[in-house]
Amino acid sequence: MGNDNSLEVSCPLPALEQRTIALAHGGGGRLMQELIRRTFLPAFDNVWLAQLHDGAVFPVDAGKLALTTDSYVVRPLCFPGGDIGSLSVYGTVNDLAMCGAKPLYLSAGFILEEGLPLETLARVVTSMAEAAQAAGVAVVTGDTKVVDHGKGDGIFINTAGVGLVLRGATVTPQRVRPGDVILLSGDLGRHGLAVLSVREGLAFASDIRSDSAPVHGVVEDLFSSGIEVHCLRDLTRGGLASALNEIAMAARVGMTVEDRSIPVSEPVRGACELLGLDPLYVANEGRFVAFVPESEAHKALTVMRRHEVSHQAAIIGRVTESDEPAVVLTTVLATRRFLDLLSGEQLPRIC
Amino acid sequence: MGNDNSLEVSCPLPALEQRTIALAHGGGGRLMQELIRRTFLPAFDNVWLAQLHDGAVFPVDAGKLALTTDSYVVRPLCFPGGDIGSLSVYGTVNDLAMCGAKPLYLSAGFILEEGLPLETLARVVTSMAEAAQAAGVAVVTGDTKVVDHGKGDGIFINTAGVGLVLRGATVTPQRVRPGDVILLSGDLGRHGLAVLSVREGLAFASDIRSDSAPVHGVVEDLFSSGIEVHCLRDLTRGGLASALNEIAMAARVGMTVEDRSIPVSEPVRGACELLGLDPLYVANEGRFVAFVPESEAHKALTVMRRHEVSHQAAIIGRVTESDEPAVVLTTVLATRRFLDLLSGEQLPRIC
Numbered sequence: 268m269g270n271d272n273s274l275e276v277s278c279p280l281p282a283l284e285q286r287t288i289a290l291a292h293g294g295g296g297r298l299m300q301e302l303i304r305r306t307f308l309p310a311f312d313n314v315w316l317a318q319l320h321d322g323a324v325f326p327v328d329a330g331k332l333a334l335t336t337d338s339y340v341v342r343p344l345c346f347p348g349g350d351i352g353s354l355s356v357y358g359t360v361n362d363l364a365m366c367g368a369k370p371l372y373l374s375a376g377f378i379l380e381e382g383l384p385l386e387t388l389a390r391v392v393t394s395m396a397e398a399a400q401a402a403g404v405a406v407v408t409g410d411t412k413v414v415d416h417g418k419g420d421g422i423f424i425n426t427a428g429v430g431l432v433l434r435g436a437t438v439t440p441q442r443v444r445p446g447d448v449i450l451l452s453g454d455l456g457r458h459g460l461a462v463l464s465v466r467e468g469l470a471f472a473s474d475i476r477s478d479s480a481p482v483h484g485v486v487e488d489l490f491s492s493g494i495e496v497h498c499l500r501d502l503t504r505g506g507l508a509s510a511l512n513e514i515a516m517a518a519r520v521g522m523t524v525e526d527r528s529i530p531v532s533e534p535v536r537g538a539c540e541l542l543g544l545d546p547l548y549v550a551n552e553g554r555f556v557a558f559v560p561e562s563e564a565h566k567a568l569t570v571m572r573r574h575e576v577s578h579q580a581a582i583i584g585r586v587t588e589s590d591e592p593a594v595v596l597t598t599v600l601a602t603r604r605f606l607d608l609l610s611g612e613q614l615p616r617i618c
Numbered sequence: 619m620g621n622d623n624s625l626e627v628s629c630p631l632p633a634l635e636q637r638t639i640a641l642a643h644g645g646g647g648r649l650m651q652e653l654i655r656r657t658f659l660p661a662f663d664n665v666w667l668a669q670l671h672d673g674a675v676f677p678v679d680a681g682k683l684a685l686t687t688d689s690y691v692v693r694p695l696c697f698p699g700g701d702i703g704s705l706s707v708y709g710t711v712n713d714l715a716m717c718g719a720k721p722l723y724l725s726a727g728f729i730l731e732e733g734l735p736l737e738t739l740a741r742v743v744t745s746m747a748e749a750a751q752a753a754g755v756a757v758v759t760g761d762t763k764v765v766d767h768g769k770g771d772g773i774f775i776n777t778a779g780v781g782l783v784l785r786g787a788t789v790t791p792q793r794v795r796p797g798d799v800i801l802l803s804g805d806l807g808r809h810g811l812a813v814l815s816v817r818e819g820l821a822f823a824s825d826i827r828s829d830s831a832p833v834h835g836v837v838e839d840l841f842s843s844g845i846e847v848h849c850l851r852d853l854t855r856g857g858l859a860s861a862l863n864e865i866a867m868a869a870r871v872g873m874t875v876e877d878r879s880i881p882v883s884e885p886v887r888g889a890c891e892l893l894g895l896d897p898l899y900v901a902n903e904g905r906f907v908a909f910v911p912e913s914e915a916h917k918a919l920t921v922m923r924r925h926e927v928s929h930q931a932a933i934i935g936r937v938t939e940s941d942e943p944a945v946v947l948t949t950v951l952a953t954r955r956f957l958d959l960l961s962g963e964q965l966p967r968i969c
Contacts, residue, residue: 295856295901296960300864319792319868321716321852322686329680335673336725337761343723343961366670372686376776378729386855405873410688410776414967418771425727427778429685501672505646512756517670550646553655609647612640616765617704 288383294411306389307409310396315372315407323407325372331432333368334361342616344391347461348477351424352394354552357481358503360402361430364483365488365499365555367436370402374427380419391422404428433490440517442497447586448564449522450557452482452505452577454530455507459549459614460538472538477492480553485574489557494567498558503618506548508606511594512558515617517518523590524606526598528583547596548609550617558586639734644764657740658760660745666723666758674758675898676723682783684719686710689776694966695742698812699828700803702775703745705903706833709754709854709969710779715834716850716906718787718841721753725778726760731770742773753832755779791868793848798937799915800873801908803833803854803882803928806858810900810965811889823889831904836925840908845918849909854969857899858955861907872940875957898947899960901968909937923940 291298308316315323337353342504349357363370375395379388398538399406406426457478464472482501489496498518500510507529513523531546539546553576559567564582571580594606625631637846642649659667666674690706700708708726726746730739750757757777779839808829816825833852840847849869851861858880882890882897890897910918915933920933945957 290966291961291963293855294963294966295854295860296962298961298963299855300959307941316793319864320790321713321782321889322719322779323683324684324717324719326682327678327680329678331675331677332780333673333675333682334723334778335759336727336776336778338727338729338763340729340763340765340774362672368673368675372685374685375779376687376689376727378689378774378777406685410687410772410968412691412967414691414771414774417768420765420769423729423765423774425687425689425761425776425778427685427687427725427776428673429683429780430673434731439671441669465896503646504644504650509646513670545667551633551677593673608651609645610642610649611647612642612649613647614765615641615645618763 272393280304286385288379288381288388288413290340291382293411302411305394310392311406313405313407315405331362333366333430333432334426335362335364336425338423339618340423340616341462342464346465346477347475349479351422352391353398354479354618355424355426356395356398356402357400357427357479357526358552359481360404362499363428363618364486366432367438367502368430368432369485369487370404370428370430371376372407372429373399375406376425376481377411378419378423379411379413381416382411382419383421387516388422401533408554431502431589433487436490438496438499440498440514443514443518443520443558443586445520445586446561447497447523447558448561448582450559450567450571450583451529451581451583452555452571453579454532455551455554456535456539456546456549458552459617460535461618463614475534475538478553480550480576482553482555483570485577488570488574490566492570494559494563494570496557496559499555501553501555503522504550505609506550508547508572509608512608515592515594519592521578521587521592522584522594523587524584524596526596528581530581541615544613547606548613549616550614629921635910637736637779639730639732639736639764641732641737643765644762650762653762654967658909661743662757664756664758666756668865676743681819684714684717684781684783686717687775687778690715690969691967692772692813694816695772697816697828698826700830701742701745702773703742704749705751705969706775706829707749707778708830710777711755711832711834713842713854714779714781714946715837716852718789719781719783720741720838721755721779721781721834723758723780724750724755724796726757728762729770729774730762730764732758732764732767734772738775740795746836750928761792784838787841789847791849791865792868793908794865795938796871796939797869797912798848798909799933800875800935801910801914801918801933802880802934803906803922804930805883806902806905807882807886807890807897807900809903810968811886813968826889827902829902831927833904833906833927836922836928838886839921840918841923845910845914845921847910850906852906853902855901856899857962859898860959861961862957866943866945870943872938874938875935875937875947877947879932881930881932883886898957899964900966901965903969
């Protein structure tokens with residue numbers, strides 16, 4: 268059984284110091300070990316990862332856990348206000364928060380394209396590690412695969428997250444009922460336009476920064492303040508309009524929202540008008556809606572406004588009885604129109 | 619705020635019946651909803667997924683949990699004995715088993731390439747669902763992203779898994795100690811060569827089927843039989859040689875393994891000789907090594923052999939004291955050679 272692998276592909280004798288990702292970095296051999304020890308372990312630095320085992324083991328108390336996953340394919344990798352690294356942490360942290368859970372542990376799966384500069388990967392990993400520290404979560408286990416040049420696009424990241432459901436939290440679309448008040452955590456459209464501005468070189472939009480940020484602190488405060496929250500939903504792909512439609516369909520209710528109560532910054536409004544985009548459909552990465560009984564609405568608003576990430580929180584509408592799940596927007600001119608699900612693709616690869 | 623999105627890309631008016639994946643399938647709108655409701659929900663069919671929320675919530679008792687993740691980029695998507703769908707379930711189930719855990723819940727993150735036939739996706743998802751049922755796990759939450767044609771390669775899948783660590787299981791490389799016996803669960807090299815045979819059209823290897831299979835049943839039996847297991851490791855990328863090296867480095871021990879005790883089938887041995895490959899470095903997807911104290915070795919062997927997936931289990935070597943972590947292979951001719959970590963890439967995109 269000789270080890271002279273005549274079928275070796277792409278880098279038979281890779282130098283340890285080579286500066287780009289090779290197929291062998293995903294091959295389970297020496298280069299993958301180097302990548303793990305030089306790039307991933309020092310950045311994520313925790314006892315679980317340091318065991319270098321097939322997974323991470325941690326103790327839990329009896330209770331309810333939440334599990335969520337998202338892959339990140341945003342293009343370009345860096346944009347005003349964030350990058351794929353921080354996005355891959357905050358996005359999954361926020362999905363856990365939307366389950367009423369305190370985020371605890373993340374996994375990280377990298378799909379790297381052959382030829383990717385190692386320095387780019389290191390920058391992204393550093394950004395992930397900083398975001399994880401800021402959000403109080405640990406990246407405890409991971410995986411790296413490498414695909415041939417031209418079969419990927421630099422870096423794709425998947426993170427899955429495990430969180431502990433907060434005491435008293437039962438957060439599902441099915442709990443939303445007529446009479447519930449809809450609260451929005453802040454202004455819309457910044458993430459989508461920030462990514463678009465660098466991708467398309469739109470100078471007029473260059474002062475728009477992504478809203479990408481973790482929101483779990485707000486959610487924890489809502490529950491520790493004893494507020495009855497029926498449902499939470501972050502406003503990523505498809506924006507506010509799609510999130511409301513999804514919940515209306517799942518809960519079999521109607522909704523009315525008021526155009527003028529929805530915060531949209533002037534630069535975003537202007538850019539959307541120029542580009543023919545609707546900010547209600549543009550992706551956000553640090554915004555969510557909360558559905559609460561009317562009696563809780565003002566208390567919830569007060570809690571949300573004391574956090575920087577949701578200081579612009581506003582009541583934007585109400586849940587209604589309806590035979591057909593439908594979301595209706597009332598405008599300043601008192602016209603009404605249906606906010607439908609997006610049928611095409613507005614901004615691809617935004618997250 | 620009009621919804622006439624002049625920047626719509628790639629499919630301004632996609633027909634619901636269209637037969638290939640469009641960017642809009644990852645856009646958070648109507649097409650993504652259709653994909654979820656028509657393809658994912660019916661296949662994975664469970665109460666968690668049916669909630670259509672940002673994550674899945676499930677109760678846990680106090681104890682220890684394991685979390686693991688793997689991305690799957692195997693090419694081609696189907697190979698003798700499996701496909702990317704079943705692989706993405708069994709691979710992660712096995713990683714949980716290697717942590718001494720009973721696999722419970724999986725997440726699934728899909729990165730699809732624009733233009734992928736919907737039927738191909740449906741076949742892969744059906745295979746995942748069947749594999750999940752066979753392994754007794756539920757796919758409880760998921761995510762779909764679509765990348766432009768030429769920026770992916772059909773289907774990439776990430777699965778993360780959560781499992782409950784079995785009573786009495788403390789399975790880490792650090793517990794491996796001199797004197798431990800090394801058990802191998804079955805014959806080597808079939809997965810790597812099965813994938814290679816279809817990729818390269820190697821007729822002489824066409825009767826080699828992947829060993830892809832879940833092994834958690836064996837692991838559960840080892841622990842319920844009261845066997846003291848110090849470490850477990852599956853033999854995926856880099857094969858047996860890499861797995862042993864990784865553990866030797868983590869535990870700071872040496873190992874000796876005996877060439878003739880390692881089962882390799884005749885077709886695999888023949889194909890490896892022709893191709894200049896070493897079966898000790900070829901990837902497997904249903905094989906693992908177990909490290910147990912000498913006093914437990916024969917009992918462990920008996921337990922392993924009563925499972926179909928490990929009926930060829932064998933004692934292949936021992937852990938030794940060593941100043942340098944090193945794995946030594948003794949051959950039939952009584953020669954000794956170091957089994958080193960692979961330094962290049964033997965078979966890219968094998969899992």
